[in-house]
Amino acid sequence: MTDKVLIVDDEQDFLTIISDRLTARDMNVSTASSAKDAIKKIETESFDAVVLDLMMPEMDGLETLKIMKEKNPDLQVILLTGHATVEKGIEAMKLGAMDLIEKPADLTTIVERIKRAKAEKIILVEKKSEKRIRDILTRKGW
């Protein structure tokens, strides 16, 4: 099954090239050049991972991450940043980011993190399903 990923960055050239390279690696890639656009996309589509730039005009990555997590707590978000300060990194993790990668990043690293994000998502979905089944079994008393 292909990995479905959303890349969010205000650098259009970056979006185009990374999108081509990830697509060539059998990934299903969507892009958004603004936080607002990205939030709209996660409301209507399901992604295995979101790769989100930390510094964007109008709404920064941390604010975007917060909104995304409120809308979908299971969403796996990898933050991409030009400069990661320790404080920002801690804040990002507290807000539920899965990882933080510094730009320019090696594509192998990005791909590996996306795969890990997908695995995390599968575990979360399985746990939820298991809980739902247990609830049903308890309620029905079978």
Place this chain on the structure above:
Amino acid sequence: MSNIIDPLGEAGLAFYSKVSASISHEIKNSLAVLNESAGYLEDVTLMAKKGMKVDMERLQSLAGTMLKQVQRSNFIVNNMNRLAHSLDDPASQVDLNVLLELMINLSERTTVTRGFKVSVAFFDTALTITTHPFFLKNLIWLILDFAMNITDDAKKIELLPAKLESGAKISFTGLGKLTESTFKDFLSEPVLRILSLLNCTLQPDDGKGIITLNLPEKITQPSQ
């Protein structure tokens, strides 16, 4: 710590640090595009070795992207270099049109990230004054930072440089929420020290939402 650091020096360092951080972020973005472009070329080479057809138009477009990013980085580094050299001489001739253009470029990432549009209506001819270039830039940065907290909802700030009989002025417009009280708060010790160093005055007009910086043709006490 604050007792041993001179407020003027602290303001200057804070300004320089913020610009450096913003510029290095921009360069990192540019490097990220170049990094991905090099990676793309590597991908294409591997695919070509396996006998797959190479999309020549895509390669041409990629070369254009890389060239654009090199020019962008060069522009950013040139601006940083110009700022760095503004400390070379405590008093030198500057053209306010040129200085404001540099300031718009240096502050662009910060202003755009905060959702603001800052522009300059350049004066028709050169507006030359003799001043301390670094501290004038520092002061403009501080005014812009303050201005972003008091603009009206349009979030647009326009800088209007103009000639005066005794020098020149720069008006910062679009400051719909400017009040006497907010202006007073802005006049911190570093701001007052820079105003004094540059022999200039700052004049608020809260009715029109404008702050005007009046600059002398030549500063009289270039170093402190």
